[in-house]
Amino acid sequence: MVDQDDRLTRVFGALADPTRRDMVARLAAGDATVSELAAPYDVSLQAVSKHLKVLEEAGLVRRSRDAQRRPVHLDAEVFDLMTKWIERYRQQAEERYRRLDQVLARMQGKDSPTDEQRHEGAAG
Template identity: 60%
Template sequence: MIVDPSADDRLDRAFMALADPVRRRIIARLSRGPATVNELAEPFQITLQAVSKHIQVLEQAGLVTRSRDAQRRPVHLDAAQLEALTAWIDRYRLIHEQQFRNLDALLATTRGAEAATSDADPEAGTAQEATES
């Protein structure tokens, strides 16, 4: 059905998928191993159909995959997509922290005695471009 799984789109779906406590609990459960829809639905008060939909959301987000075992459809966690999310977050988190260090260094040179580049040069390596979504 989906024709354009752009990088943006994949992040949209993955972050959206984790923005629901039911789905996060499903992920938490799957981190300990595969499970069927019925097993996954057990802890919740909602209907099986609702859980089935949650799993579809996780699947479309690339966070889980499914196999076949007779009439069962075991769900497996896909760690690669989780990694993609931390990669996105860390990218900007680290740029930000670098900016912070630069600012500290700048303040040190402004306030302090001589302009000694003690640690980080405020002008150097200003984390080139971050155009992305």
């Protein structure tokens, strides 16, 4: 678990920078070279390479060689790790809200709302 937590720390740290988040979003559309990634920014290729190194160390991207071209690929596996982490806390928050709904319903002298009643109230 410590290794997984350390990896999540690196991933979220890498994504804390808006330029790196933008690069990841662009790579979601397909592979790109460093030059292609650098095009929309007013920064040097060296600066873009440093951003890519952070993303690579976090496990978000990897580089390969295709003849003279060195494309950068998004590594989707790490997004599964992030999604599982986020989902665990989303489920915990939903459970707390369900318990709060029950407490509020009892305070108002009502029975605990069913899931159907809760959805009707949210939709209406």
